[in-house]
Amino acid sequence: MTVDTVLVTGAFGQVxxxxxxxxxxxxxRVIALGRHTDTAVTVAGKLAGLALxxxxxxxxxxxxxxxxxxxxxxxxxxxxxxxxxxxxxPVSYRNPGLARRINVEGTRNLVNSAQSLRRxxxxxxxSSASVYGSRNPYRYPELITAETPVNPIDxxxxxxxxxxxxxxxxxxxxxxxxLSAVISPxxxxxRDSTYLLLMRALPRxxxxxxxxxxxxxxxxxxxxxxxxxxxxxxxxxxxxxxFRLLQRDLEDDLxxxxxxxxxxxxxxxxxxxxDDRGWAFTGWFDTSASEALLRFxxxxxxxxxxxxxxxxxxxxxxxxxxxxxxxRPAIRRILAVQRRRxxxxxxxxxxxxxxEKFGSEVxxxxxxxxx
Numbered sequence: 391m392t393v394d395t396v397l398v399t400g401a402f403g404q405v406x407x408x409x410x411x412x413x414x415x416x417x418x419r420v421i422a423l424g425r426h427t428d429t430a431v432t433v434a435g436k437l438a439g440l441a442l443x444x445x446x447x448x449x450x451x452x453x454x455x456x457x458x459x460x461x462x463x464x465x466x467x468x469x470x471x472x473x474x475x476x477x478x479x480p481v482s483y484r485n486p487g488l489a490r491r492i493n494v495e496g497t498r499n500l501v502n503s504a505q506s507l508r509r510x511x512x513x514x515x516x517s518s519a520s521v522y523g524s525r526n527p528y529r530y531p532e533l534i535t536a537e538t539p540v541n542p543i544d545x546x547x548x549x550x551x552x553x554x555x556x557x558x559x560x561x562x563x564x565x566x567x568x569l570s571a572v573i574s575p576x577x578x579x580x581r582d583s584t585y586l587l588l589m590r591a592l593p594r595x596x597x598x599x600x601x602x603x604x605x606x607x608x609x610x611x612x613x614x615x616x617x618x619x620x621x622x623x624x625x626x627x628x629x630x631x632x633f634r635l636l637q638r639d640l641e642d643d644l645x646x647x648x649x650x651x652x653x654x655x656x657x658x659x660x661x662x663x664x665d666d667r668g669w670a671f672t673g674w675f676d677t678s679a680s681e682a683l684l685r686f687x688x689x690x691x692x693x694x695x696x697x698x699x700x701x702x703x704x705x706x707x708x709x710x711x712x713x714x715x716x717x718r719p720a721i722r723r724i725l726a727v728q729r730r731r732x733x734x735x736x737x738x739x740x741x742x743x744x745x746e747k748f749g750s751e752v753x754x755x756x757x758x759x760x761x
Contacts (some may be wrong), residue, residue: 393470395470396413396419396470396472396614398410398413402424402427404576407436408574410607413611417442420441422449423451425450425451426450464503472614476492479520482752483584489549493553494556501560505561510562510563512565514567518546520550522534522671523541535626543753544744544753563617565624567609567610567680572601572606574604574698589641591738591743592670593637593738594655594659594661597637597672597673598637600640601633602689606686608684609627609684612684625683627680629689630687633690638658642654644695648698648702649708649709653718662736668737
């Protein structure tokens with residue numbers, strides 16, 4: 391099938407904008423769907439400058455507006471759809487009900503609209519490592535594969551399992567792409583108190599597989615070009631071996647890249663080797679199959695850290711470096727006080743802390759059959 395028109399949902403986010411850039415560079419017509427915000431308009435303007443006139447068509451639509459989504463799909467009749475729109479954890483913990491509607495019902499709206507087309511488009515869906523839930527690296531040291539049973543522990547992982555089911559049952563040609571922790575300068579800039587809570591909640595020795603956002607965008611663009619070769623496949627999207635990190639190492643590498651410096655292991659608790667619940671996604675992925683098909687791992691971890699560092703304002707980096715001898719000890723003391731205030735024990739126990747802060751609604755509510 392010749393692919394000319396591609397609809398990208400979540401087109402103005404950290405992965406969507408980079409997927410659109412690649413598709414536009416290949417001469418595709420891109421329907422960039424997302425909510426109307428100042429950021430979306432700015433990104434759309436930058437993307438339009440990369441393409442021939444008329445090749446980028448912004449569609450400022452809320453994915454929960456089923457009629458508007460259907461109008462866009464039926465008007466442009468895309469050959470392929472890249473579905474990236476979602477409310478991600480931990481931002482989703484603030485309003486898990488709204489996140490469920492966007493992540494699951496939004497997917498259903500998109501699928502229903504695609505099913506109305508005479509020629510079914512290829513649907514490439516972004517899922518998440520969160521479908522695998524809590525991963526105790528001492529008890530389950532093996533790499534995660536597409537066949538590893540899903541077992542979500544939070545509502546976001548549950549959202550993604552449910553949305554995968556909608557896609558698989560749609561009758562459309564599809565591929566499900568389960569993403570590891572996506573890193574980019576714009577993603578790092580959006581870290582707020584919710585992200586900081588998650589950072590201190592997670593075990594310092596939790597396995598975390600990261601991936602450069604530029605490589606994720608490339609993976610989705612290459613999936614569009616792969617067509618029938620990836621039909622009905624579940625593919626794991628993560629960086630090369632250099633991106634297989636422990637939680638504290640990743641956080642310290644990022645802190646060093648922006649000028650703060652390494653905080654060290656004392657700012658977080660270890661995980662309990664005997665407790666399967668006291669861990670978090672993502673674990674480490676086996677990406678051999680997805681890399682062989684999609685050829686997307688263009689950057690290693692040092693490239694990503696350099697990208698983060700170069701994206702910072704020099705004045706901000708210089709200020710952080712100058713203040714770091716004072717800031718680092720202060721941050722360590724603050725985190726120690728918070729641990730005592732929260733009455734945390736010897737081990738991290740992240741989901742107890744997260745539930746206390748956000749309520750039981752942030753946890754998975756049902757038993758989901760492995761799909």
